[in-house]
Amino acid sequence: MSRLQCPRCTRPTERCLCALIPCLPSRTRVLILQHPSEVRHALNTARLAALGLSNAQLLVGEVFEALPALLQQPGYRACLLFPGEQVQPLMPYDKSCSELPLLLVVPDGTWRKARKLLHVNPQLANLPRVALPEGLSSRYRLRKAPMPGALSTLEAIVAALNTIEAPTCFDALLKPFEALIEGQIEAMGAQTYQRNHAQSDTAL
Template identity: 60%
Template structure:
């Protein structure tokens, strides 16, 4: 299923937000050395933040596939010589800066809750054969509306930004986070600051 399958009346066809709250002016268009393939579980496609789609829109040439089992995945992986999967695993390597000729030529990122991301791996066994990468420890997630059991857990968009920053340390990919931060602030305002601070007392 392609990335445009969830367009709805009254919403921006690109960012899929209500037209009055369109995010497109905040979404950059950045080039990246490593091509990006986001495999988004279909349950994530209608999520209010949908950070996988924000990454897809902000990175030139990125692909966003929505579903659970992807028939074209094997053919897409066959086009790459050094694909990697950004997901934990027993043999996962910590991502680090590499010389240009050693960098992956495809980064595959499952997008969904941990349970749904594991389901994508289960339904697409070819992913298990890819080298697994994990991010080094970094700052706490900016996703202040989520109570994650692991303080190092980050959204899909944040993970992609951190990985790209590692791959190309001379670049600045922080502009990709602008629509994400705007959405968080919008939701905090909608719930009211008192409610936010009561439910997320350690978020600030």
């Protein structure tokens, strides 16, 4: 028999994260495009980001027919948080001028699935690309990062907003993420975690 799930955070009811999820306003609008393969992932961090930000939207799919209209929302300038040629570093808003806030588009999936989203939605490939600051490391202690600086979707969004909207801090978004990781470590047992993950944890 399957366990009851919280309809909001989709975690088992006895491990519901809703009490830890904030509701943070942001000048930046965040549009998360989630590949369907991520929906049932144990660490669905994109959902946590969408729940914790009042100015965020999460769409699930491969081809997004509404994307052209979403990218042209009045009052925003769209950019894609994804590596590539001519990528620009994220910079804090210039408070001395009236520049439009960003519509930050964030693909959510493995690197292969995220690239597929760009391929089947050509509007994404045409967006200016932005990158996170260098030297960041993930708090995801249950999985070795595929490359230096690789973060979960939630961590990437937090790092981006902390950069763009400094000195405003969005670290409160990470509280349910950290609780989720602690819960999984507890479920697997200390010995199993130490044997399989502790070495990579120290490396971070």
